[in-house]
Amino acid sequence: MIPFGDLKRQYSEKIERAVIEHMKQGWFVLGASLASFEKKFAEYCGRKYGVGVGNGTDALFLSLRALNIGRGDEVITVPNTAIPTIAAIRATGAVPRLVDIRDDYLIDVSKLEKSITPKTKAIVPVHLYGQACDMHPLLKIANKHSLEVIEDCAQAHGTKYKGKKVPISGIGCFSFYPSKNLGAFGDGGMIVTDRKDFEETLRLIRNYGQSDKYHAKIDGYNSRLDDLQAVILEAKLSLLDEWNGRRRKIAQFYNSALNGIVKTPLENDENFHIYHLYVIRTQRRDELREYLKNVGIGTEIHYPIPLHLQEAYKNLGYTPDSFLKSEEFSKEILSLPVYPELTDEEVSIVAEKIKGFFGNK
Ligand SMILES: *Cc1c(COP(=O)(O)O)cnc(C)c1O
Numbered sequence: 001m002i003p004f005g006d007l008k009r010q011y012s013e014k015i016e017r018a019v020i021e022h023m024k025q026g027w028f029v030l031g032a033s034l035a036s037f038e039k040k041f042a043e044y045c046g047r048k049y050g051v052g053v054g055n056g057t058d059a060l061f062l063s064l065r066a067l068n069i070g071r072g073d074e075v076i077t078v079p080n081t082a083i084p085t086i087a088a089i090r091a092t093g094a095v096p097r098l099v100d101i102r103d104d105y106l107i108d109v110s111k112l113e114k115s116i117t118p119k120t121k122a123i124v125p126v127h128l129y130g131q132a133c134d135m136h137p138l139l140k141i142a143n144k145h146s147l148e149v150i151e152d153c154a155q156a157h158g159t160k161y162k163g164k165k166v167p168i169s170g171i172g173c174f175s176f177y178p179s180k181n182l183g184a185f186g187d188g189g190m191i192v193t194d195r196k197d198f199e200e201t202l203r204l205i206r207n208y209g210q211s212d213k214y215h216a217k218i219d220g221y222n223s224r225l226d227d228l229q230a231v232i233l234e235a236k237l238s239l240l241d242e243w244n245g246r247r248r249k250i251a252q253f254y255n256s257a258l259n260g261i262v263k264t265p266l267e268n269d270e271n272f273h274i275y276h277l278y279v280i281r282t283q284r285r286d287e288l289r290e291y292l293k294n295v296g297i298g299t300e301i302h303y304p305i306p307l308h309l310q311e312a313y314k315n316l317g318y319t320p321d322s323f324l325k326s327e328e329f330s331k332e333i334l335s336l337p338v339y340p341e342l343t344d345e346e347v348s349i350v351a352e353k354i355k356g357f358f359g360n361k
Pocket of ligand 1: 055081126187189
């Protein structure tokens with residue numbers, strides 16, 4: 001059995017000790033452990049500030065709110081992202097406008113300008129699967145139209161674009177959902193930024209809008225990263241680069257083993273892809289998936305239904321054929337196991353079974 005993911009393999013006694021020590025000291029919300037991890041993770045991303053929040057969806061939602069984006073506004077993103085990206089935009093009351101993708105599964109910046117209207121306030125590029133969007137041309141367009149850019153970095157902890165870690169714009173939203181490249185023992189999220197005003201507003205909003213105890217300065221909410229999760233995440237952060245390196249090794253192995261048999265992922269020049277997901281494409285996707293399941297190999301589809309075809313978003317007014325690339329790819333993509341704890345033997349078994357399926361031994 002080679003499961004698609006196996007979080008048990010990441011358990012360590014170092015984390016166990018850190019958790020027990022933390023539980024004994026008796027401060028659990030907005031404490032020193034959260035402050036310490038906020039500082040360390042912001043530093044890791046090359047940013048001044050980190051604001052820990054309840055999850056990645058809230059990181060996006062609270063960022064949009066802190067920028068006063070909501071009812072009457074439009075926010076641009078892509079149809080092939082995870083549901084939380086669009087859920088966060090909708091929760092603000094803003095209307096998501098979608099832009100199709102390229103062969104690398106990332107936003108097609110050449111189609112961006114056509115989707116900008118007088119109501120557009122922001123772009124949410126998604127660094128999907130662990131690879132950065134084409135940020136320099138995107139930022140040029142955003143600047144030209146005075147749009148905010150809020151990067152969905154939920155799959156991109158350590159991803160680089162032209163040698164620099166994401167976010168490339170002023171705001172990056174991360175998730176620490178357990179299966180992400182840096183995962184908590186539960187939900188968690190963070191916004192990293194260099195913008196002081198924005199950071200201060202976020203700190204208020206995530207804590208009921210309170211500036212100090214029992215004093216409400218602005219409308220707020222409750223969404224904080226637990227100190228206990230911060231302790232776990234800080235213990236894991238020192239291993240993140242090593243884990244990302246291992247994911248890249250596994251991806252290279254799959255690339256050379258499967259090249260010419262299925263469509264392997266494109267890694268753009270001057271990009272550092274951290275392979276949160278390793279996604280292949282084949283027209284025989286469902287058959288291959290069933291075959292792998294029967295030989296004990298777990299796979300997933302990220303994602304099977306583009307957002308504009310989801311029941312909840314019918315009222316956006318899109319139809320089948322609105323985003324041809326996203327629709328075509330959703331029928332052909334398959335995610336293979338790619339976590340750092342996979343053994344070399346397991347990785348080669350996955351590749352061999354896929355070759356076997358296509359009659360290529
Ligand atoms: C996981 C994920 C999120 C949100 O994460 P949660 O922490 O589960 O709220 C947002 N965007 C993308 C692309 C994700 O993969």
